[in-house]
Amino acid sequence: MRFMIRVRSFAGVLAVIAWGASLAAQPSATLQVTLLGTGNPRPSLERFGPSILVEAGARRVLIDAGRGATQRLFQIGERDALVGLDAVFLTHLHSDHVVGLPDLWLTSWIFGREKALEVIGPPGTAEMAGHLEQAFEWDIHARSKDEGHPREGVRLAAKNVQPGVVYEKDGLRVTAFAVDHGVLLAPAYGYRVDYQGRSVAFSGDTRFFEPLIEQAKGVDVLVHEVVSPEVELRRTLVKDPRAVEAIIAHHTTPEQAGTIFSRVKPRLAVYSHIVPSPTTAEDLIGLTRRTFSGPLAVGYDLMTIVIGDTIEVYPRKTTGDN
Numbered sequence: 001m002r003f004m005i006r007v008r009s010f011a012g013v014l015a016v017i018a019w020g021a022s023l024a025a026q027p028s029a030t031l032q033v034t035l036l037g038t039g040n041p042r043p044s045l046e047r048f049g050p051s052i053l054v055e056a057g058a059r060r061v062l063i064d065a066g067r068g069a070t071q072r073l074f075q076i077g078e079r080d081a082l083v084g085l086d087a088v089f090l091t092h093l094h095s096d097h098v099v100g101l102p103d104l105w106l107t108s109w110i111f112g113r114e115k116a117l118e119v120i121g122p123p124g125t126a127e128m129a130g131h132l133e134q135a136f137e138w139d140i141h142a143r144s145k146d147e148g149h150p151r152e153g154v155r156l157a158a159k160n161v162q163p164g165v166v167y168e169k170d171g172l173r174v175t176a177f178a179v180d181h182g183v184l185l186a187p188a189y190g191y192r193v194d195y196q197g198r199s200v201a202f203s204g205d206t207r208f209f210e211p212l213i214e215q216a217k218g219v220d221v222l223v224h225e226v227v228s229p230e231v232e233l234r235r236t237l238v239k240d241p242r243a244v245e246a247i248i249a250h251h252t253t254p255e256q257a258g259t260i261f262s263r264v265k266p267r268l269a270v271y272s273h274i275v276p277s278p279t280t281a282e283d284l285i286g287l288t289r290r291t292f293s294g295p296l297a298v299g300y301d302l303m304t305i306v307i308g309d310t311i312e313v314y315p316r317k318t319t320g321d322n
Helices: 069-083 101-110 125-135 137-146 210-216 229-235 241-249 254-264 281-288
Strands: 005-010 013-018 031-037 051-056 059-063 087-089 117-121 156-160 164-169 172-179 188-195 198-202 221-227 268-275 296-298 303-307 311-315
Touching: 031 069, 031 198, 031 221, 051 069, 051 188, 059 172, 069 101, 087 164, 101 117, 101 125, 101 137, 117 125, 117 164, 125 137, 125 156, 172 210, 188 210, 198 303, 210 254, 221 254, 229 241, 254 268, 254 281, 268 303, 281 296
Parallel strands: 013 311, 059 087, 087 117, 117 156, 198 221, 221 268, 268 296
Antiparallel strands: 005 013, 031 051, 031 303, 051 059, 164 172, 172 188, 188 198, 303 311
């Protein structure tokens, strides 16, 4: 597959931009990551809730299922993108990371999912999934009887996991590791994905956490969350100042993230789960450059990262593109 490639450099950030192939066309020897949503609880049409698609050979998995995950998947692959999903890995159970799960689960079933959807996450995941099945029992019963959709296709095969290797199929290995999102918000996980010598780590929600550096060592790409305290204080819609301070304290500042990037030394560092949504690249890059001088990209919805001998970054082609 050939790409029309254009290189653009701004404020120390190198981006390789190309129009890519369809959902099923990427080479099997590559690891492909698409940021479906780069936002947070604040509703935004530019930044949907946190969710990341990972494609490795025939396997397609999600990291988190925030607001709009189903819409973004439908944008890039319509029915096949929904039905062909193998598993969802949850970093933690904050609403902005899971609120899109019922939509994803039920819509993929309506479109033809015939096997259970695997949902893997920290303690509490299986219990949440069980309550979702109860909450939507009327819809499940009605559609299975009226429209003939198979009951196995709407089953949530959910399980609670501890840190360690939590998924290994067809050469794709997913390892969960603990992160620090705050004492009251534990447990929270990050994930490392390895496939055919390529690797990417996802921080999940965390403040600066030394053990994350060890878990991410050697990865090609590190996707890390970030908060801009200045923008949060200036643009927040949360009324209680104590809550605003707690939000900032639960996340990683650009300077802290830069320190992590400098020590992990990924081939590319990427920001996602950007707090708050109005934060711009200009708000983040200069501060990050105080502690990190390597390749850096500020994520946007439908940014795709193809990890091979080279790393290509481009906006994902959608079904509406010509």
